[in-house]
Amino acid sequence: MKKFLLTLAAACLVTTTSFAAQGDMTLPPPNLNAKLSVTEALNQRMSSRNFVDKNLSPAQLSKILWAANGINRENGKRVNPAALGVYSVEVYAVTREGIYLYDPDNYKLKLIAEGDFRATTTTGQSFVSKAALNLVYVETPDAWANAKHTPPPRDRQIAFANIAVGSMVQSVALAAQTEGLGNCVRGSINRDEFKKVAKLSDDKTILLAQSVGYIK
Ligand SMILES: Cc1cc2nc3c(=O)[nH]c(=O)nc-3n(C[C@H](O)[C@H](O)[C@H](O)COP(=O)(O)O)c2cc1C
Structure with missing residues (x-):
């Protein structure tokens, strides 16, 4: 019995502290191996809303974030396309432990705010607070400052960013599938609240x- 309780306590410790907010984090490089083929992952793609509140491993986090906004070539270009090669979408990772900004250059998560802010990424869908990871895709106009071409008007910049996000969410859906994880794309976000807690300009x-x- 004592051994069982000790094992249980250790297991709880692993699930609750494996991703504790300890400032910025460096994730391992993504593991590109998968048992599932792309077409099998596509065949299984669906929205899931029955999450279990269990943290992802650093390797899983790294793979998902790399699929969302990672670099896949020596020249710095990324997994997902971007109009005029301008990567104007930032990815925020919202977990039980905090809000982080993903830095694709070195697989880093920069701590923005410590604490469980998962509920601020929804307007009230309760499953969101149980999902280990909630990604928030944010357009940043700063990215156009160093563009090689003349930047398009603001409304077209936003349209381009939305198109890029379509690719990003699908890449995440496929990567999640290879890890046996569920995902749900969500447009319903408490934008005012998230803007505040994530300190977005x-x-x-x-x-x-x-x-x-x-998922269950
Ligand atoms: C742009 C977009 C916004 C969405 N917003 C939400 C949302 O806020 N909440 C939610 O539960 N599902 C949301 N969904 C998921 C859709 O409801 C879902 O994709 C659709 O019902 C089809 O089901 P499937 O993804 O399982 O094929 C959204 C999907 C897209 C593409």
Whole structure:
């Protein structure tokens, strides 16, 4: 009995502290191996809303975030396409432990706010607070400052960013599938609240969210 309780306590410790907010984090490089083929993953794609509140491993987090906004070539270009090669979408990772900004250059998660803010990424869908990871896709106009071409008007910049996010969420859906994780793309976000807690400047636009996690 004592051994069982000790094992249970250790298991609880692993699930609750494996991703504790300890400032910025460096994730391992993504593991690109998968047992599932792309077409099998496509065949299984669906929205899941029956999440279990269990943290993802650093390797799973790394794979999902790389699929969302990672770099896949020496020249710095990314997994997902972006109009005029301008990567104007930032990805925020909202977990039980905090809000982080993903830095694709070195698989880093920069801590923005400590605490469980998952509920601020929805307007009231209760499953969101159980999903281990809620990604929030945010358009940032700063990205156009160093563009090689003349930037398009603001409304077209936003349209381009929305199109890029379509690719990003599908990449995440497929990567999640290879880990046996569920996902749900979400347009219904408490934008005012998230903007506040994630300390987003007024020029940034919240485009979409996506819950990822273990499912029942
Ligand atoms: C742009 C967009 C916004 C969505 N917003 C939500 C949302 O806020 N909440 C939700 O539960 N599902 C949301 N969904 C998921 C759709 O409801 C879902 O994709 C649709 O019902 C088809 O089901 P399937 O994904 O299982 O094929 C959204 C999907 C898209 C593409």
